[in-house]
Amino acid sequence: MPQPGLTGSPENSNATPTRRELRAQREAGETREIAAAQAEARAVPEQAAPEQAAPEQTAVQSVVRSVVVDRTFVAVPPAAMPPAAVAPAAGRAAARRPAAVKPPAAPPAARGPKRTRRNSPLTVAVTLLAIPGLFLTAALPAYAFTPGQGVAGAPTAHQRASAEEQGVTVAAGSASIAVARDGFSATTTAQLAERERAAAAEKAADAAQATTAAYAVYGIRADGDDYPWAGKKSGLSPLGYVYGQCVDFVAWRLNRDAGVTGGNWRWTWSNLTPGGGNASEWANAWAGHGWKTSTTPVVGAVAWFNYNHVGYVQSVSANGSVVLEEYNWMGSSAYHTRTIPAGQVPLYLYPPA
Known part of the structure; x- marks a missing residue:
């Protein structure tokens, strides 16, 4: 009585084949196809016309069938393949063949000598002057400007005048000089109001005389x-x-x-x-x-x-x-x-x- 679970047993008739089994089946099928192709090649009469065999041989020589048998590649010579199998094999080989590689492009035409660009003397002079100026600007200290006072830290006009006044010497006789005053006095608010009242009264009197x-x-x-x-x-x-x-x-x-x-x-x-x-x-x-x-x-x-x-x-x-x-x-x-x-x-x- 066969053991349960083994391959070919009634209990495992519906089991899924493994990857190794699938690969062995594929290789066996390819071997049978090669053998059939070789048998067909031998059955072909050798009296084939030379003018017809030459093109077929040329096509067969351009195809190499590679068969994977137990993870190794077996090369089948073109001469061993029958002419009938050459066309299908050539078609499959052409389908698996990579895209044709484009021929290398022709080298560009030779060019003349490369022209070098020369800067004008004015550009060179400006560059020589601008580069030191940038370094000098970066080295200058930052000054703070105060509105109405100029640069911070610099003495103002009032400070300079005060410093100059400190060195003035007043003569002793100048203290006895009397300051002259003008005979004018400031007009007070009350005086201004009185003038306005007088002007208004005079204006009213003129208006009364005009309407009389x-x-x-x-x-x-x-x-x-x-x-x-x-x-x-x-x-x-x-x-x-x-x-x-x-x-x-x-x-x-x-x-x-x-x-x-x-x-x-x-x-x-x-x-x-x-x-x-x-x-x-x-x-x-x-x-x-x-x-x-x-x-x-x-x-x-x-x-x-x-x-x-x-x-x-x-x-x-x-x-x-x-x-x-x-x-x-x-x-x-x-x-x-x-x-x-x-x-x-x-x-x-x-x-x-």
């Missing part, structure tokens, strides 16, 4: 307006001045104060201001007559302004202000009054003698 003409009375006689020709604006009055002008109103008041209110007028253009009828000429007329003028106001005097205007002084207040009556102030051609500081009137023309 808007309140002049037309048609209806204002209280205190005794000018007999009110409302007239053109032509000459009996006094020789133009109706409704400041000079004609003041000439009327001078006649009224002299006791003349109509008819035989005491003061007219011909004997009051013979040099001209404009208000700007009245001061010269007073000086030509030798009549008194002053900067101190009195009631009944003529308030003379250098901007071609005159008024009548109605009253003088104890606080230094005056009340003026006038016509055509600011071009209104009407009667109105105003109170101003006495100092705003450049000159007072006293009533004529």
